[in-house]
Amino acid sequence: MWSHQIISTPEEFERLEPIWSQVWSHSHLLGKPFWHFDWIRAWVRHFAANQLFIVVVFEHEEPIAILPLVRKPMGSFRLAPLRVLAFMGQGYITVYNDVMVSDIARQPMLAVDYLMRLLRRQCLRGYVAQLHNVPEDSTLWRYLRAHPSRWSLDGQPGEMCLELPLDGEVYVRGEIARKLRRVARQGPLHLVEVQEQESIQQFLDGLVATHRLTWSHAASDRFLDPRYTGVLRDGLPPLVAQGVVNLTWLRQGSATLGWHVEFRDERRAYGFAHAYNPAFRSMSPGKLMVCQLLLRAQPLVDVYDFLHGEDAYKFDWKPRARRNWEFQLHSPAYGAVRQVLQSVRAWRNHGRHHRIKAL
Numbered sequence: 001m002w003s004h005q006i007i008s009t010p011e012e013f014e015r016l017e018p019i020w021s022q023v024w025s026h027s028h029l030l031g032k033p034f035w036h037f038d039w040i041r042a043w044v045r046h047f048a049a050n051q052l053f054i055v056v057v058f059e060h061e062e063p064i065a066i067l068p069l070v071r072k073p074m075g076s077f078r079l080a081p082l083r084v085l086a087f088m089g090q091g092y093i094t095v096y097n098d099v100m101v102s103d104i105a106r107q108p109m110l111a112v113d114y115l116m117r118l119l120r121r122q123c124l125r126g127y128v129a130q131l132h133n134v135p136e137d138s139t140l141w142r143y144l145r146a147h148p149s150r151w152s153l154d155g156q157p158g159e160m161c162l163e164l165p166l167d168g169e170v171y172v173r174g175e176i177a178r179k180l181r182r183v184a185r186q187g188p189l190h191l192v193e194v195q196e197q198e199s200i201q202q203f204l205d206g207l208v209a210t211h212r213l214t215w216s217h218a219a220s221d222r223f224l225d226p227r228y229t230g231v232l233r234d235g236l237p238p239l240v241a242q243g244v245v246n247l248t249w250l251r252q253g254s255a256t257l258g259w260h261v262e263f264r265d266e267r268r269a270y271g272f273a274h275a276y277n278p279a280f281r282s283m284s285p286g287k288l289m290v291c292q293l294l295l296r297a298q299p300l301v302d303v304y305d306f307l308h309g310e311d312a313y314k315f316d317w318k319p320r321a322r323r324n325w326e327f328q329l330h331s332p333a334y335g336a337v338r339q340v341l342q343s344v345r346a347w348r349n350h351g352r353h354h355r356i357k358a359l
Helices: 010-015 017-025 037-047 108-124 139-146 174-184 197-214 226-241 278-283 285-297 312-317 332-358
Strands: 002-007 052-059 062-077 080-087 127-135 152-165 189-194 245-252 255-264 268-276 303-308 320-329
Touching: 002 108, 010 037, 010 052, 017 037, 017 062, 037 226, 052 108, 062 108, 108 127, 108 139, 108 320, 127 139, 127 152, 139 152, 152 312, 174 189, 174 285, 174 312, 189 197, 189 285, 197 226, 197 245, 197 255, 197 268, 197 278, 226 245, 226 255, 245 285, 255 278, 255 285, 268 278, 268 285, 278 285, 285 303, 285 312
Parallel strands: 080 127, 268 303
Antiparallel strands: 002 052, 052 062, 062 080, 127 320, 152 303, 152 320, 189 245, 245 255, 255 268
């Protein structure tokens, strides 16, 4: 017998912790550490306390699946109010989005089908479900690719993430090897892991201040948002205590060259956030730190995940690409109106092109 519960208030969310943790611990997610309850709770406090739409599915009163969404407004669509359902985290603190399905579920794909039927009911009430950053081969990706319908737009390729298999040795060569030899003449580099509560706050102060200093020209930098830094200060300390997160300084003697936040599960390490001391820019501290982190991770995990972004330093290690996908669920009426409006817009653009050409 199937049933469900929708969590929509902060009080209900706090009471959800034992159920969330139970399903999370028995699920197999790419990016699983980012869905730890303590991390999501910190995000909810700062970003979405009154916008929750979390669906919990029960099979014979046993929780087996969770779809973690939030409501957010998206203006209007041709005078009709439009509301959006999107994954929690929204790219700020999560990179890979999926349905959490417990491995005790007898028929996991039926649980996903049950959730998608619930979503379609919400679409009839004026919602559009924007399911972004869904990784290839995830449970949700397999279901949506196997069940295309008039309820959804075809999946579109989204952000690309880069990952490096660590099944062999990490070879340090070329420019990075030369930089390591040059820097070693001035003193050895070493990684220092942060454990004590006082040191964690000192680490976060340095990370935030240095990142803001380095990227002060970027108006979109998330570290400029006090809500985001609040999530870091509230969410990271309990994860460090549980071994889910490593906070690491790169130091040479008493000088701090870099700060790095790394999430980790049993198979993967995820490079989440970093900052480098601009006073040591000539030493390329970013490349040196990545080298040290890979050497540290190689005997412990199978894959080092650089997450999203195509920064040049990642390609020094010849990583492989992993594509996230974007799906959208909507009512048939919304889809029909959208197609008509797109056709009208294309017709207008075509006519404008010919008028300009005639001139």
